[in-house]
Amino acid sequence: MMNQPINSPQFFLTAPSECPYLEGQSERKVFTHLVGEKAKALNDLLTQGGFRRSQNIAYRPACESCRACISVRILASEFKPTRSMRRNRAANIDLVGTEYHAEPSSEQFKLFRRYLDNRHQSGGMADMSIGDYAMMVEDSHVDSRIVEYRGRTEGDGLLEHPTGELLAVALTDRMGDGLSMVYSFFSPEVTERSLGTYMILDHIARAQNLGLPHVYLGYWVKGSRKMEYKTRFQPQEHLTAQGWQRFCP
Template identity: 50%
Template structure:
């Protein structure tokens, strides 16, 4: 099925498949290709409308009878670390950050495999080989960086994040870390470090991907204050996580044609 607008990207819809976050649900995605000279502007614009990047594709959930997946970002200016997050920062004071171009290495892949085998052995990436990993990192038509985190004492690579640079923030596309260091809470620490990077660069947001109420896999994102979620075509503050109810009824999602018609596109003239 294809839906398009004049002089705008063409949009497609994936076939329904089992949801990886909520048992008994089916997921479906709305997506478009990210290519050409306007890729950066398109990525900037659609990221602000709840889309995420995967290689040269932009997508967002468009499930037929569920709207539980919500794009989430942290307002850097309002964020204040909790007591537990300050402990995480102190626990990882020995880690050194290194930003590089989006180029995959064997060291990254070895870490990636250890992470998947320990944390996501039954996930959609479980069978990803070194060539597919390289494509995930390197096939990017926009400004991206690989942020490596090195143990200053041993020199070992212990965490990595593929990060997109948007005009209003940083988007954490995919991160992974040494599974044997669970006590260090490296996933949370990378978010804290990206907040610091954004603050240093004067960027207002850190985009975290999707938060899914009721999913243990995504629950950690709600631990960060100053969180905003994209819902009903706009961003809103997530004030009280405990009182938030996910929308999972047959009328939660607008028809595809209406969704596409309501997407705003950047002016790429000139």
């Protein structure tokens, strides 16, 4: 690891590898380290410039022949839920979301493994161990949080740590201009709850309560079914060569 001032980070380029989103394409990434006392400010700056965080690394696509990956952020202060989103919130009114400092637990990992085994059996994270998961959560030099979503039980309002069944988890960075959803996962057995959608709606509400204007969702790839859901949350902005611009699907 290396310490580096915010105004002169060192960037590196990965070797080409198979693209996880578009068949027949290869991907490369440019990355830098987020370490030291300047990490938080650097993470803010780079996220606004289209980077994502993974542990103590900030990265963005740098593919030679493709520009399909587009950074997306929701305008939280202007967000208006659709009818289906209001139904989603009503269907999950029995959940309680609790925010903690980014600390892993064996309970989280069990849910994480069920999610991967059901949804991402052949993905790059498929073989992650409990040690790998712990590093994903706690290897951070920025303001990272874990939000746990549990079924509500009697007396939860009086408890610092609710005890209901853990159904979903979001790893989130709190930045100067918004919340960045680094990674989220949920119980694959309760598909009727649409927990992925619910966690985004909850983060929009959290950003609004904090007076933060944005919720960063990472990359949207036109033509990738995995990414279609991201454009449903309007209004939103996409990062283009001309800067952040409003996007209408």
